[in-house]
Amino acid sequence: MDDLFGIPAPLLFGQLLLGLINGAFYAMLSLGLAVIFGLLNIVNMAHGAQFMMGAFAAWMLLNWLGIGYWAALLLAPIIVGITGIILEKAFISRLYKLDHLYGLLLTFGLALIIEGVFRNEFGSSGLPYRIPAELSGAWDLGFMFMPVYRGWVVIAALILCLATWLIIEKTRLGAYLRAATENAALVQAFGVNVPRMVTLTYGFGVALAAVGGVLAAPIYSVNPQMGSNLIIVVFAVVVIGGMGSILGSILTGFALGIVEGLTKVFWPEASATVIFVIMAIVLLARPAGLFGRA
Amino acid sequence: MSLTRRGLVAASVGAGLLPALPRQSRAQAANTIRIGVMNDQSGPYRDISGPYGIQCTQQAVQEFTAGGNRGFAVEVITADHQNKPDVGANLARQWYDQGVDLIIDVPTSSVGLAVNNVAREKNKAYINTGSATSDLTGAQCSPTTVHWMYDTYMLAKSTGGAMVKAGGDSWFFITADYAFGHALERDTTKFVRDAGGRVLGSVKYPFPATSDFSSFLLQAQSSRAKVIGLANAGADTINSIKQAAEFGLMRRGVKLAALLMFLPDVHALGLQTAQGLVLTESFYWDLNDRTRAVTQRLQPRLRDQKPNMASIANYSATLHYLKAVADMGVAASKASGVEVVNRMKAMPCDDDAFGAGRIRQDGRKLCPSYLFEVKKPEESKAPWDYYKLLQTTPAEEAFRPLAEGGCSLVRS
Structure with a gap:
């Protein structure tokens, strides 16, 4: 019982756990994308750049203002969320009546500009961000050495995903949001300020990306391309889960993290490709995604 | 009378020069050595060379031309190959066709090898300072290529x-x-x-x-x-x-x-x-007085960074290439990449960054x-x-x- 499929069992358990941790990032990011797409019908290509801005905001808060990790976890998403709101007001709000493609191109362009500015300012090697003292160290699980911080990432991601899902599915605010998705004009007729709600939703989606960035800062070096590495995978996650489906993107995020983790053991060269293979298969069998409604 | 004659001579000389002016500016273009710095300016290898590699090349040009009139001008152009072999190969083809005489830097071995093939095909000089694969001077070595820095x-x-x-x-x-x-x-x-x-x-x-x-x-x-x-x-x-x-x-x-x-x-x-x-x-x-001296000269260009072996290799290689061009003449060095590289191999190298050295038959620059x-x-x-x-x-x-x-x- 030491070997499973020719791989030592401890190694396999370790990989499952690591997959779950990466899945936590996929889930958090695809959640924000799903919220934005669900309500704004905008394919937010700037999401990766906003994830990166979250990490940089945490770094700047620490190094320029001496504000530590825990406060940054709250402040960085607010700051980045506000920049999102400005972007929405200034640019994105003009595109709601046009084809999806315009929103995609606009946000893609914005992402390139944002990443370019950060690269010019901070270089590409990245900046160090220490793991907070409370979360440093590691547990010995027997089959692997588990850094406390990574455990915290999974827990934080789960709480965040669950809270978002509850807000959207179970509260009055969420009901307004969902109603506005179905028929904005009617909701507005009931006296709800739909444009403001849309703006705040975009800000919220962006803030979710920024939380992911703060959580990622101590694990990966804080560098301008950290988001672009992730964003394409996250889009595949959203497509597999079903565009706009909140629960779908959360579950798919975690599941694909695990699939990718296992691929890294059995066929490492394919680990960047496997998610897209799954995406192709899902699109052929269920074009609306696993949890989407056609 | 003599004044008139002198005036006449001056006028005829002036008249002779006038139609030569456009010809001279064309001659100036033929008298300019163009160096293309191609590297990663937006990806994981940017900070190793990228903008700093460009600055090091320009420093070499500045020091070379400051040594008095060499009889030719030097122009440096730059591009980002995005670590993609197809982008790098296309860019190299375009540059060489447009009169670029030397391509330098080119990190990322897959791109480095792709540009190596283009340089050989076009008979143009190519100095790689950024790729590590030892195949550049092994199975895939080329008479137009010098591999300046580290290899695997x-x-x-x-x-x-x-x-x-x-x-x-x-x-x-x-x-x-x-x-x-x-x-x-x-x-x-x-x-x-x-x-x-x-x-x-x-x-x-x-x-x-x-x-x-x-x-x-x-x-x-x-x-x-x-x-x-x-x-x-x-x-x-x-x-x-x-x-x-x-x-x-x-x-x-x-x-x-x-x-x-x-x-x-x-x-x-x-x-x-x-x-x-x-x-x-x-x-x-x-490391020593010479490395400290060259770093100090480079510092205004690099701002808060220090040079490393990859970025400063552009300085050292550009300097040696320009010395070879000055030695054999611009026309001859534009005509054949193989000949420039042969001249570079024949001349001993010496600069503040790497000290004395030489380039071997297979294109390998030797340094400690x-x-x-x-x-x-x-x-x-x-x-x-x-x-x-x-x-x-x-x-x-x-x-x-x-x-x-x-x-x-x-x-x-």
Whole structure:
């Protein structure tokens, strides 16, 4: 019982756990994308750049203002969320009546500009961000050495995903949001300020990306391309889960993290490709995604 | 009368010159040497050379032209190859067709090899200072190519050899899945085996799409190898080391061999994480009086950065190329890349960055390699004071022996 499929069992358990941790990032990011797409019908290509801005905001808060990790976890998403709101007001709000493609191109362009500015300012090697003292160290699980911080990432991601899902599915605010998705004009007729709600939703989606960035800062070096590495995978996650489906993107995020983790053991060269293979298969069998409604 | 005659002469000379003016500016274009710096300006290797590599090239041009009128002008143009071989090859073709005389830098071995083929086809000069694959002077060597800096053989010999000697006799490789990673793993494996060590396994991860290395580090750990060989570079190496520290690998006695690591990588990691790492470079700014002098001259251009062996290789190589052009004339050097490179091989090199050296028949520039250890935070007395010198391999021994490369230019 030491070997499973020719791989030592401890190694396999370790990989499952690591997959779950990466899945936590996929889930958090695809959640924000799903919220934005669900309500704004905008394919937010700037999401990766906003994830990166979250990490940089945490770094700047620490190094320029001496504000530590825990406060940054709250402040960085607010700051980045506000920049999102400005972007929405200034640019994105003009595109709601046009084809999806315009929103995609606009946000893609914005992402390139944002990443370019950060690269010019901070270089590409990245900046160090220490793991907070409370979360440093590691547990010995027997089959692997588990850094406390990574455990915290999974827990934080789960709480965040669950809270978002509850807000959207179970509260009055969420009901307004969902109603506005179905028929904005009617909701507005009931006296709800739909444009403001849309703006705040975009800000919220962006803030979710920024939380992911703060959580990622101590694990990966804080560098301008950290988001672009992730964003394409996250889009595949959203497509597999079903565009706009909140629960779908959360579950798919975690599941694909695990699939990718296992691929890294059995066929490492394919680990960047496997998610897209799954995406192709899902699109052929269920074009609306696993949890989407056609 | 004489005044009139003089006026006449002046007028006729003036008239003779007038139609020559446009011809002269055309002659000026033919009298300009164009250098194309092609490197990564937006990806994981940007900080190693990128904008700094361009500045180092321009510094060389400035110092060369400051030495008086050389009879020709020098122009530097730049581009980002995005680490994509197709982008690099297309750009190289376009540049050479538009009259670029030399392409320099070109990190990322897959791109470096692609441009190598274009240069050979067009008979144009090509100095690679950024790629590591030893195939550039081996199986794929070309009469138009000089490989100026580090290669996988030299890195494997210096870092790999030293680690095996220090007792690291079992290895596991984490390898970037493209030409560079493969060559570095192959060359290091040879040294490990020759020294009586064993290679217990390796993983090849997708480049450049990977930022989480924990899975591979865990596989390496479960192989029980004493040394994890990182056959990667730039941001990938930084993330690998950072995550190895996070998972406590070093505390459990596993040694990391960062087979290709540069000063900016150490800077990005911070000494707290990087301390004790052993690495190989051919240049360190604080090595001797000449390296300190050239660093000081470069400092205004590099702002708060220091040069490393890759970026400053552009300085050294550009200087040597321009000396060869001055020696053989602009027209002749524009006509044939093979001839310029032959002239470069015939002339001894000497500059502040690497000292005296020469270029071998197969295109390999010879320079010493230095094995450094990264200082502990308390040992570092100033910003960028990062390295302790452990050992020096002389230029003639640092690289693969001429006969072993399999280069077709080498006549036995």
